[in-house]
Amino acid sequence: MSTKLRIMVPVKRVVDAAIRPRVNKAQTGIETQGVKYSINPFCDIAVEEALRLREGNKDLVESIHAVSVGGKKSQEVLRTALAKGVDTSTLVDVGEKEVETLSVAKVLAKLVEQQKSNFVLLGKQAIDSDANHTGQMLAGLLGWPQATNAAKIEISGDEVTVTREIDGGEEVVKAKLPMIVTTDLRLNEPRYASLPNIMKAKKKPLDTVTADSLGVDITPRVEILKVAEPPARGAGVTVETTDDFIAKIKEKGAL
Amino acid sequence: MIRPSLGVRWGAIRAYSKLTAEHYNVARGSYGSIEQSDLDFFKSIVPNGVVTDASDLEMFNEDWMHKYRGQSKVMLKPQNTEQVSKIMAHCNARKLAVVPQGGNTGLVGGSVPVFDEIILSLANMNKIRHFDPVSGVLTADAGVILQNADDYLRTQGFIFPLDLGAKGSCQIGGNLATNAGGLRLLRYGSLHGTVLGVEGVFATGEVFDGLSSLRKDNTGYDLKQLFIGSEGTLGVITGLSIICPPKPNAVNVAFLGLESFDKVQEAFVKSRSHLAEILSSFECMDASSLKLASHHCSLQAPLSDVHPFSVLIETSGSNSAHDEEKLSGFLEALMEEGIITDGVLAQDETQIANLWYWREFIPEASTKAGGVYKYDVSLPLPAMWELVDATNDRLIKQNLVGSTDEFPVVDTIGYGHIGDSNLHLNVAVRRYDDRVEQALEPFVFEFVAKHKGSVSAEHGLGFQKAHALHYSKSEHMIGLMKALKRHYDPNLILNPYKYLP
Known part of the structure; x- marks a missing residue:
């Protein structure tokens, strides 16, 4: 007796992966003006995997719902997800401020309840904060099994088998639905959004709610004091002989 | 000879x-x-x-x-x-x-x-001399590498108005000497327009001090233009000043599938009116080009089906929301009017780079079977793919094309800068064969001459095409060129054996 999947895919809007982030003048965060934003690459992989699960077996997936926690502009990444083939979406409008991962996980837990999702597929981390917390915290809050850093996902009945990338090799884990899976880079190559789907996506539902309306307090607990670039690497020196070289590294305390 | x-x-x-x-x-x-x-x-x-x-x-x-x-x-x-x-x-x-x-x-x-x-x-003349962030005029030595000039300008919020595949090695003085075209000529125009001043040395040692940074200067003959595209036959370019556009904040790329070259032309006409000032590239490639590329490329193909023609459109502007709205409106119109049959729109920088890769990889892919005969021609748009078809038919009729090793030709492919009426006709071969060469020449040049095109759109003449100049220029014109050459280089010591027949 198999359960139909109601997949939730949380997606985050981040500074494009190909762009080098710069610290802002006030040293309170990164420069956001005039910078290109895109869907977080790991979230893109999660969207792709949800679509492939459906394409691989039509009877497996009942719905795919995308969620983004962010400002109004996060609608862009939801549109991207919809254009690729996601059915419906919700923006949790929290304004422009960065929300801590625990708050995000609490918001998602509420939405999982509302949407009656039984499978949450999300990026292992967002490339801006690199926290790698949200999936794990969400699993903790819901009390569901989790498989992180997925490189392969197979579903058979209620059983989900995930191949994980770990140091020095692969690990295969198995759990029963409902479940959380976070995606790694090699899981798949995300598709392009086709024009017919981009046009269709404009008519797809995009709800907006607030954290308040979900009853989640997102007040930050951590205060960022200062953001700074790592010190620039100093210029190297050219040495004439091996003896000079040895003297130099001794001087630096490396030998 | x-x-x-x-x-x-x-x-x-x-x-x-x-x-x-x-x-x-x-x-x-x-x-x-x-x-x-x-x-x-x-x-x-x-x-x-x-x-x-x-x-x-x-x-x-x-x-x-x-x-x-x-x-x-x-x-x-x-x-x-x-x-x-x-x-x-x-x-x-x-x-x-x-x-x-x-x-x-x-x-x-x-x-x-x-x-x-x-x-x-000119490699040791590699200094940026001056940049004026108000006018956007860069003055630099001729030996500055294009990539370095562009990297420097980007830190100032500007870009070099020329971009091409060899940017990591080529020098801006050489770019001027060859009047290089590249990927964004459609948007920023030719170097004849963007270069404001040239400093050079004639064959006699006489210094040409024309390093103006004036946008408007109607005082006498515009002598600096002599250096642009002269391929080092009149003088040596040692410095230049050039007007640079601001760095675009918003870049979008779409990759489209079309049924015929007529549709490509329709899409081009529409792109100019709909996208207007933000259109920065309109590149076309035929199905054979992409087929050849896909044999040697592990990236996901942009479109799932095969289309007779594909087009890459790039927009560059200052406001992403404005540009996206314009572009998506334009693309929807193309879909609704049946001008394009399919298409994708890049969603991030990685996808933009990957879509460009499909276009930029074609020249390399065309060499993979063994070698390639390459022609870089300017032709009026309606005649452009006639040349590809005619060349293909000719090679097939002469029994030179096939999928097995006994045939020298793998395929005839066409791709190029539609926005500039510039076609790259490539005949990919397993080995060089005199029969193929004889089938192609002078056939291709005669075709180009008949349609009043140019036998060298952007690669120049150099040693290779000096003898083919007469297909694009009259005896009278060539005579005038020779007189000019004798005037500035009386002993004909600069870059001999090339450029002029």
């Missing part, structure tokens, strides 16, 4: 690095030969810039495709215009032939010697 072959022979690495003079049976001009006293003089001018070691000279004697190889015994690397002037005055008095050389990335053998011409390298 046996005429040089016009098919650029990529991939045939060592087989064609014969001496150009022997391979094409060229006779040396009556130039002087370098003596010790010449070397002593050069050393007094550029003490650290006289290279005579044969192994050090190898890579400057040969072009990067290993197609042309000269026999120069000395390379000079001046650091300023005054040194260039002294060198040229000496060479002119001694009738020593000189080949100016930038990054040596040319496609027609224009920057390497044929015999023992002195290689005059």
